[in-house]
Amino acid sequence: MAPNARAQKNHDELFPGHVSTLADTDPELIEIFDNFAFDEVLAQSQLDVRTRLKVQLASMIASQAVLEFRVMAGAALRAGVTPVELKEIVYQAVPYVGMAKVLDFLHATNEVLSGNGVELPLPKQATTTPETREEKGLSVQKEIVGEEGLQKFLASTPKDQQHIHQFLAANCFGDHVSRAGIDLATRELLTFSMLISLGGCEPQAKGHVAANLRVGNSRTRLIDVVTQLLPFIGYPRTLNALRAIDEVAPYRAS
Secondary structure, eight states, X not given: OOXXXXXXXXXXXXSTTOOOTHHHHOXXXXXXXXXXXXXXXXXXXXXXXXXXXHHXXXXXXXXXXXXXXXXXXXXXXXXXXXXXXXXXXXXXXXXXXXXXXXXXXXXXXXXXXXXXXXXXXXXOOOOOOTTTHHHHHHHHHHHHHOHHHHHHHHHTSOGGGHHHHHHIIIIIIIIIITOSSSOHHHHHHHHHHHHHHHSSOHHHHHHHHHHHHHTTOOHHHHHHHHHHHHHHHOHHHHHHHHHHHHHHSOOOOO
């Protein structure tokens, strides 16, 4: 038993010379999974390989799949994802997934980079200072969610919760989302990928469907991302993600 020729070719392009031990212990499952993930699913995608791997890596952090992340991170470097981009995916996860869940992935990333001859630390990507982080964060937040939406959000916030929104501006958007290394449209795809992979974040997922549309990512592109995550997150979270897309950007027949 073995994956079909297309699946094997696509797999070998990412993992040249790698033969999983599961091919010996669980050949039926590996055949099913590889034929699905590396043939059927890829046939439905218009994403370039670098973008596909970036959103899958972001999803794996949210899913706490550190072993799969480590393997895929090496494949991403071989496919042209830069060390800075790889590290920025991990940094981007901190405000959305939390440092407690990101810490193991940070160590795994450093090990992968060092193992590939990359000198650490990498060049700084921060675009803010302690004095400018809140102002810059608010600017980025407005670009993503729109000024009207942001004002409604702030106006509806009880006084005893306003410090959280200050944190969102200064920390989430100022410290993290405003960083260089990955463009804003790609960062929004990463955020969406993390939210739908976490589960239980449907309101935030819908908000970031709208945010993705604002920064230039179409309904078609979002569905493509969800499709490429399906083999790794399963059908329930995939269907929840599609519902979020449909509620914000309904299908319109051409």
